[in-house]
Amino acid sequence: MPTLQDRARQSEAIARDSISRLSNERLASTWDETSQVPVTRAVTITRGWLMDELEARMNTLDVRNAKSPTSLGQAVSRFDQWLDAECGAAEGQTVNVLRYLY
Incomplete structure (x- = not known):
């Protein structure tokens, strides 16, 4: 019989796999929608998984662009740029994360 931890790990793997299959849009x-709902433990965990996927996709783009012969290099990663924009946004203002996924 699976333990509670085993079921939690299974559920997380399914959730992360589902998130990885989402289009950038x-x-x-989904990121924007989760910022509009009351904060609960489930929402916080979900946003963590979403953030992990956002970071992975942005890092992949950074690596791809760095290999381009026309690349001048990027001092700050897309993910860090996005986080800086999020932190610098006025209260109630949203930052379009999609901009950092292309």
């Missing part, structure tokens, strides 16, 4: 809209 859907991932960005």
